[in-house]
Amino acid sequence: MKIRVHIADDHAIFRSGLRAFLEKTADIEVAGETGNGFDTLEWCRSNQADVLLLDIAMPGLNGAAVAREIAGRQGMPGTLVLTMHDDEFYLKEFLRLGCRGFILKSSSPELLVDGIRAVARGGIYVDPALSRHMVAPFSEPQRRPREPDELTAREREVCRVLALGNTNEEAATLLHISRRTVETHRCAIMAKLNLKSRSELVRYALENGLITP
Amino acid sequence: MNTPSESTAGLAGVRPRLLAVPLLIKIMGIGGVVAVIFGAVIGYTVQETMAERLYRDLAEAARVGARLLSESLTRPVVIEDVATIRQVVRNGVEAIPDFSFIVVLRPGGDVVAHSFPKAVPREVLDQPVPGRSGAIRKLALHGGTLLVASAPILDGRAGHVQVGVGDGRVLQALEATQATILWTLAGCMALGQLLAMVLGLILTRPIHHLVHVADELRAGRLDSRATIRPGDEVGQLSAAFNRLADSIQDFQARVRQDEEQRRILLKKLVLSHEEERRRVALELHDELGPSLSSLRISAGTLAGRSGVDDVAAADLEQRIGQVIDGVRRMAFLLRPSVLDDYGLAAALKRYAEDVTRQGALNVDCQVVGVSPGDRFPPDVEIALYRIAQEAVTNVLRHARATTASIVLVRRHGSLSLVVEDDGCGMDPHAPEAGAASGVGLAGMRERAHLIGGMLNIESSRGSGTAIKATVPIQET
Numbered sequence: 001m002k003i004r005v006h007i008a009d010d011h012a013i014f015r016s017g018l019r020a021f022l023e024k025t026a027d028i029e030v031a032g033e034t035g036n037g038f039d040t041l042e043w044c045r046s047n048q049a050d051v052l053l054l055d056i057a058m059p060g061l062n063g064a065a066v067a068r069e070i071a072g073r074q075g076m077p078g079t080l081v082l083t084m085h086d087d088e089f090y091l092k093e094f095l096r097l098g099c100r101g102f103i104l105k106s107s108s109p110e111l112l113v114d115g116i117r118a119v120a121r122g123g124i125y126v127d128p129a130l131s132r133h134m135v136a137p138f139s140e141p142q143r144r145p146r147e148p149d150e151l152t153a154r155e156r157e158v159c160r161v162l163a164l165g166n167t168n169e170e171a172a173t174l175l176h177i178s179r180r181t182v183e184t185h186r187c188a189i190m191a192k193l194n195l196k197s198r199s200e201l202v203r204y205a206l207e208n209g210l211i212t213p
Numbered sequence: 214m215n216t217p218s219e220s221t222a223g224l225a226g227v228r229p230r231l232l233a234v235p236l237l238i239k240i241m242g243i244g245g246v247v248a249v250i251f252g253a254v255i256g257y258t259v260q261e262t263m264a265e266r267l268y269r270d271l272a273e274a275a276r277v278g279a280r281l282l283s284e285s286l287t288r289p290v291v292i293e294d295v296a297t298i299r300q301v302v303r304n305g306v307e308a309i310p311d312f313s314f315i316v317v318l319r320p321g322g323d324v325v326a327h328s329f330p331k332a333v334p335r336e337v338l339d340q341p342v343p344g345r346s347g348a349i350r351k352l353a354l355h356g357g358t359l360l361v362a363s364a365p366i367l368d369g370r371a372g373h374v375q376v377g378v379g380d381g382r383v384l385q386a387l388e389a390t391q392a393t394i395l396w397t398l399a400g401c402m403a404l405g406q407l408l409a410m411v412l413g414l415i416l417t418r419p420i421h422h423l424v425h426v427a428d429e430l431r432a433g434r435l436d437s438r439a440t441i442r443p444g445d446e447v448g449q450l451s452a453a454f455n456r457l458a459d460s461i462q463d464f465q466a467r468v469r470q471d472e473e474q475r476r477i478l479l480k481k482l483v484l485s486h487e488e489e490r491r492r493v494a495l496e497l498h499d500e501l502g503p504s505l506s507s508l509r510i511s512a513g514t515l516a517g518r519s520g521v522d523d524v525a526a527a528d529l530e531q532r533i534g535q536v537i538d539g540v541r542r543m544a545f546l547l548r549p550s551v552l553d554d555y556g557l558a559a560a561l562k563r564y565a566e567d568v569t570r571q572g573a574l575n576v577d578c579q580v581v582g583v584s585p586g587d588r589f590p591p592d593v594e595i596a597l598y599r600i601a602q603e604a605v606t607n608v609l610r611h612a613r614a615t616t617a618s619i620v621l622v623r624r625h626g627s628l629s630l631v632v633e634d635d636g637c638g639m640d641p642h643a644p645e646a647g648a649a650s651g652v653g654l655a656g657m658r659e660r661a662h663l664i665g666g667m668l669n670i671e672s673s674r675g676s677g678t679a680i681k682a683t684v685p686i687q688e689t
Contacts, residue, residue, distance in 0.1 A: 009503070011504065014504065014510075017510040024514055086541065087549075087559075089554070089555040090551070090554070090555075106534055107534070109530075164624060167669060167671040170681075197577060197618045198579075199618035200618075202579040211581060213580075213582070
């Protein structure tokens with residue numbers, strides 16, 4: 001039994017190219033193709049398919065709206081997003097909507113075949129170019145919670161004010177001290193905590209409750 | 214010769230000090246000096262004229278007295294009636310208080326009769342007898358001055374009569390006049406000073422008013438005007454002053470208007486520029502990209518066909534993939550769709566990752582007070598994104614930095630973007646800062662202004678640069 005695939009993309013050339021490519025593959029057949037969101041929803045409600053290849057940028061109803069209606073629903077095809085967007089934000093949003101695959105149009109067509117097979121089996125498939133975003137939350141070096149008394153009270157105050165996006169000059173005005181004093185405190189804080197930049201200082205302040213996110 | 218130069222230096226020092234004295238004091242001073250000079254001249258002249266006239270009258274009285282006495286004494290002297298002579302002398306002194314003494318002399322100079330209580334003082338007798346009648350001699354006697362007139366009796370053949378007249382009444386009269394003049398002068402001076410003060414106040418009040426209005430204008434209250442009735446020179450001055458203020462106000466209004474128009478134009482320009490970029494990016498991303506993708510897929514289908522070099526087909530496919538990546542990068546640089554779809558925080562994170570992946574600079578982005586779904590007005594998001602982009606580009610170009618931070622903070626109704634590097638810094642006031650990165654800085658500043666925000670640059674040579682853009686936003 002072949003995997004039935006439906007192609008939803010507003011580019012006719014792309015659809016026909018993709019159809020030609022997929023039909024070369026023995027275990028995949030193209031069940032249908034539509035060029036906008038409404039037609040896609042309509043087709044999915046009245047036809048059966050295993051995998052929906054969904055484009056994000058489509059006229060009328062866009063890919064996100066279609067995914068919201070179809071992805072993860074009983075009796076609906078498993079949704080595999082096929083897009084130009086290589087941002088983690090799109091990836092995460094569509095996975096959150098219930099899509100099970102995310103592949104970039106710039107990737108090799110062979111990846112697409114793998115993705116279709118994985119989604120048809122009920123699995124998850126993410127383009128290797130984006131998979132680092134999936135593991136990033138686990139690969140971040142685990143920071144040990146620091147001792148709260150690492151910094152003096154004054155340094156904590158300076159750290160807090162700087163983490164809120166104030167420049168040295170502004171921090172000096174806020175704390176009624178000279179800019180030079182702020183810079184001295186800042187150097188001491190960075191050295192003590194082994195921080196290299198303003199953003200690391202902000203992260204420290206966030207993680208240690210000096211400021212609220 | 215030091216003295217002249219010293220004195221001129223002293224004078225040169227006095228002049229500015231005199232000029233610095235308030236106008237009121239100047240007017241009062243001039244009034245006082247004039248009154249004193251005028252009073253002194255008048256007083257002196259009156260005194261002199263009066264003294265001359267009084268002394269002349271006194272001399273005339275002495276002369277007439279002597280002549281009358283000589284006539285009434287002729288007979289007693291000729292007949293040697295000493296008792297009558299003494300009687301006449303006594304009567305004369307008693308009847309006329311001005312007569313200080315009367316002396317009757319024989320032709321040889323012997324005293325026949327006199328009015329002195331004891332002997333005739335030597336000073337009187339030592340006087341040479343005048344040759345003819347009418348001559349007046351002055352004689353100091355008992356601390357006073359006497360005018361002495363003599364008259365011959367029977368043309369001198371029977372002797373002389375001498376009459377001394379004291380000037381005590383004259384002196385009293387002169388003193389009284391002097392006192393009157395001095396009091397009048399003092400009164401005039403007081404009145405003059407009062408008038409000068411009133412005049413000074415009338416003159417200086419409008420000037421103080423003008424000074425006040427000028428200060429108001431300088432403080433930016435351009436609608437304040439001098440309220441002085443036109444008429445005299447001060448009125449003309451204030452009218453001219455008001456005309457000047459009018460033209461300043463006009464000029465400022467025109468400048469404001471021009472500025473406003475320029476701002477609107479710039480905003481339109483930036484908007485259309487951004488719209489154009491968005492359109493081109495969309496075209497690249499959603500049209501050219503998919504077309505290239507389908508081309509790539511078609512290339513993929515070539516492999517395995519008869520008469521097709523599989524290696525060449527694979528190579529073609531791969532190269533088309535690189536072109537697609539290039540197109541996507543171009544679209545991202547023009548206008549990242551993540552900015553429109555997921556907002557500023559997401560776009561900044563994505564941008565930081567993108568720059569870091571290129572390897573030249575480590576850019577990290579931290580967000581405080583902005584949740585993943587939070588959106589801001591599109592012009593604010595675009596402006597801050599472009600400022601961050603420009604700031605990081607500047608760091609890459611000039612700062613010789615290894616890390617840069619992008620920090621986005623929403624707090625108390627304002628959104629702040631800080632881009633900070635650990636590079637070599639720059640002097641924000643140095644001319645070369647204007648040459649290389651100046652256009653970039655000006656552009657960032659202008660973008661911040663267009664969305665009602667402001668841009669701060671904090672930098673010094675040797676330490677990194679922090680660029681901060683702050684925009685007020687409405688809290689939702």
